[in-house]
Amino acid sequence: MxxxxxxxxxxxxxxxxxxxxxxxxxxxxxxxxxxxxxxxGGGVPAESVYVFNTLLFLVTGFLVMFMAAGFAMLEAGMVRTKNVSMQCLKNIALYSVATIMFWIVGYNLMYDGVDGGFLGSFTPKMMPAPDADAGDYAAASDFFFQLVFCATTASIVSGTLAERIKLWPFLIFTVVLTGFFYPITGAWQWGGGWLAEMGFSDFAGSTIVHSVGGWAALSGALILGARRGKYAADGRVHPIPGSSMPLATLGTFILWLGWFGFNGGSQLALGSEADASSVARIFVNTNMAAAGGVVVAMILTQIIYKKVDLTMALNGALAGLVSITAEPLAPNLLMSVIIGGIGGIIVVVAVPLLDKLKIDDVVGAIPVHLIAGIWGTLAVVLTNSDASIGTQVIGIVAIGLFTFIASGIVWAILKAVVGIRVSEEEEALGLDMVEVGVEAYPEFGVGSQRV
The missing domain is CATH 1.10.287 (Helix Hairpins)
Structure with missing residues (x-):
């Protein structure tokens, strides 16, 4: 009943x-x-709608927040032991910076009075008093849910630039990215800006979150340069294995779990039977796309390299998740597997391509978040009859150009003013020693040689 x-x-x-x-x-x-x-009203009482919608934002929000742990563990596993503490520090720091910047300027810049334009207001987000909290959900729950998406964007940049970037210049860039760049491009669509007026469709952020992080990471990687010893003068690639595949695998599973909140919460309502059904469908499609990415990546690496590459399988899962994020509701199960599977193909093809171009991406974030994000945004037209391929391309190009150019300018200024890269000697010692002062594995690190 x-x-x-x-x-x-x-x-x-x-x-x-x-x-x-x-x-x-x-x-x-x-x-x-x-x-x-x-x-x-033929459904759920207004009070219950308020409770259910608020609960959706809070529960899915803390799932997305837990993705910060997933990024931290993935990156910790993919870097060398001498840089693990640095990656852990960067991830807790960037989440904290994003939290403060999204409150000070980001939220209202993204949502306050955009009205078909390009940005909102440059004012802090203020919470209404409990007795004045109108609407179908608590304002604080919406703020929290939008905040954790903002932090995810910065996490993408962290992994690409690992093992050679200085801590404080990275955090300064995070201030700009989370306070301004992400909210501005987000305003164009989710804030009701000019892309929303055109009919651009990006349900949970294949472009707005993931490609934005990917473009920022790509511009940083080009200006920062590759890790010392990664590429030989004759063009050969010297693989640099990560410190812990178990940690990287754990991080991937945490991200997979968090993605149910990422996509499911983007339904933005749980106050009716239709909303509940949609959230459940989104969960299932999200899961199917990730599975498709894993299986395809495994098959391809077996065919190409005669062995299954675990790192490709892990990134295949993430690429499948990014690919389905732009439209996780409309596809059926088979189409979800296909969309995610193509994400797996992208990873296997793009990772070695970046190495040929001598673009050093430590965790594979550019193929996973940027390229698979572009694919997922284009794939919307396969299942959403209201989406136009032309409008999708305009959105991808506009957001990409703005983020890449603006990020490049900030990286270039930071490089000229304070420097963004550690010295060769510091890179050889590891950032745990020279930047953090705490080694992740002191029994095996540089510090153990002094005992």
């Missing part, structure tokens, strides 16, 4: 009891029944 039927049954029973006990009470009971019908 659903909620409406239950309420009507209770009200009907009250009316019957009133008639049997005292006929004069029958009219009052009948009016109560009509009020129940009106309040439910």
């Amino acid at each position: 659903n909620l409406r039927k239950l309420l009507l049954t209770i009200a009907g029973g009250a009316a019957l009891a009133a008639i049997l006990v005292e006929p004069g009470l029958a009219q009052d009971a009948a009016e109560a029944t009509e009020e129940v019908v009106e309040a439910t």
Whole structure:
């Protein structure tokens, strides 16, 4: 029995009891029944809609927040032991910086009075008093949910530039990215800006979150340069294995789990049976796309390299997740697997291509988040009849050009003013020693040689 039927049954029973006990009470009971019908509107009472929507934002929000742990573990596993503490520090720091910057300027820049334009207002986000919190959800729950998306964008940059970038210049860039660049491009679509007016479609952020992070990472990688010893003068690539495949695998599973919040929460409502059904469908499609990315990456690496590459399988899962993020509701299960599987192909093809171009991406974030993000945004037209391929391309190009150029300018300024790269000697020692002062594995690191 659903909620409406239950309420009507209770009200009907009250009316019957009133008639049997005292006929004069029958009219009052009948009016109560009509009020129940009106309040439910054929579905859930307004108070329950508020609770369910708020709960959706909070629960899926903390799932997305937990993705910060996933990025930290993935990056810790993909770098060498001498740089693990640095990656852990960067991830907790960037989340904290993003939290403060999104409050000071990011949220209202993204959502306050965009009205078909390019950006909102440069004011801090203020929470209404509890008794003035109007709408179908708590304002604080929406702020929290949008905040954790902003932090995800910065996490993408961290992995690409690992093992050779200085801590404080990276965090200065994070201030600009999370406070300005991400909110501005987000305003164009999710804030009701000019791309939204054109009909651009990006349900949960294949472009708005993932490609933005990927473009920022690519510009940084080009200006920062590759790790010492990664590429030989004759063009050969020297692989630099990560410190812990178990940690990288754990990080991938945490990200996979968090993605249910990332995509499911983007339904933005849980106040009706239709919304609940949509969230469930999004969960299933998200899972299928990730599985498709893994399986395809495994098959391809077996065919090409005669062995299955674990790192490709891990990134295949993430590429599948990024690919489905732009439209996780409309596809059926088979199409979800296909969309995610093509993400797996992108990883296997793009990772060695970047090496040929001598673009050093430590964790494979550019193929996973940038290129698979572009693919996922284009793939929207396969299942969403309201989407136009021309509009999707315009959105991808506009957001990409703005983020890449603006990020490149900031990286170039930081390089000229304070420097963004550690010295060769410091890179050889490891950033745990020279930048953090705490080794992740002191028994095996540089510090153990002094004992």
